[in-house]
Amino acid sequence: MKLLILDRDGVINQDSDAYIKSLDEWIPIPGSIEAIAQLSKAGWTVAVATNQSGIARGYYPLATLDAMHARLRALVAEQGGEVGLIIHCPHGPDDGCDCRKPKPGMLRTIAAHYQADLAGVWFVGDSKGDLEAALAVDAQPILVKTGKGEKTLSKGIPENTLIFDDLAAIARELIHK
Numbered sequence: 001m002k003l004l005i006l007d008r009d010g011v012i013n014q015d016s017d018a019y020i021k022s023l024d025e026w027i028p029i030p031g032s033i034e035a036i037a038q039l040s041k042a043g044w045t046v047a048v049a050t051n052q053s054g055i056a057r058g059y060y061p062l063a064t065l066d067a068m069h070a071r072l073r074a075l076v077a078e079q080g081g082e083v084g085l086i087i088h089c090p091h092g093p094d095d096g097c098d099c100r101k102p103k104p105g106m107l108r109t110i111a112a113h114y115q116a117d118l119a120g121v122w123f124v125g126d127s128k129g130d131l132e133a134a135l136a137v138d139a140q141p142i143l144v145k146t147g148k149g150e151k152t153l154s155k156g157i158p159e160n161t162l163i164f165d166d167l168a169a170i171a172r173e174l175i176h177k
C-alpha cells in the first residue's frame with residue numbers, strides 16, 4: 001500500500017513554542033490541506049503521528065485535540081480527500097512511555113493498523129525526533145522546512161534524510177513520481 005505518515009505540528013499546521021492549545025490556534029500551513037487531499041485522491045493512505053505533551057502538561061484537554069483533528073478531517077474532506085489514522089502521544093518527556101517521538105511506538109501502531117511494513121515508508125516531520133523515530137523503524141526520514149524544520153536543519157540531521165520545502169512539495173513529488 002501507498003502509506004505516508006505525517007507529523008502534525010509544523011507539517012500540517014503551524015507550530016508554536018507556546019504549544020497549539022486551542023482550535024483557534026490550529027492553523028493549517030498553506031497548501032497542506034490540499035496536499036493531503038490530493039495524495040489521498042491519488043491512492044495514498046495519509047496517517048498522522050503527533051507528540052502532544054500539552055495534554056500531560058495540562059495546557060489543553062483531549063476534547064480540544066479531538067476538535068483539531070475533526071477540523072483537519074473536515075477540511076480535507078471538503079477537498080474530496082480523507083485522512084487516515086491519527087495517533088497522538090499524550091505523555092510528557094518524563095513519563096517513560098513507548099509512544100513519544102523519537103521513540104517509534106506511534107509509527108509501529110500505524111503500521112500494525114494497516115498491516116503494513118514500515119521499511120522505506122516516508123515519515124514527514126519538522127523536528128529531529130521525527131527523523132530519529134523514522135530511522136528507528138527503517139522508515140525514510142523526510143524533513144520539511146516549515147514549522148521547526150529550518151532550525152532542525154541548521155543543527156544537523158541524519159545523512160539520508162530527504163528535504164522538502166513543505167508538504168505541498170512532497171505531494172507534487174509523490175503524485176507525479
Ligand SMILES: O=P(O)(O)OC[C@@H](O)[C@H]1O[C@@H](OP(=O)(O)O)[C@@H](O)[C@@H](O)[C@@H]1O
Nearest residue numbers: 007008009016017019020050051052053
Ligand atoms: O510536531 P508534533 O509532534 O505534531 O507536536 C509538537 C507539539 O506537541 C509541541 O511539542 C513540544 O515539544 P515537547 O513535547 O515539549 O518536548 C514543543 O516543541 C512545542 O512547540 C510543540 O507545539
Ligand SMILES: [Mg+2]
Nearest residue numbers: 007009010126
Ligand atoms: Mg512537528
Ligand SMILES: [Zn+2]
Nearest residue numbers: 089091097099
Ligand atoms: Zn506517549
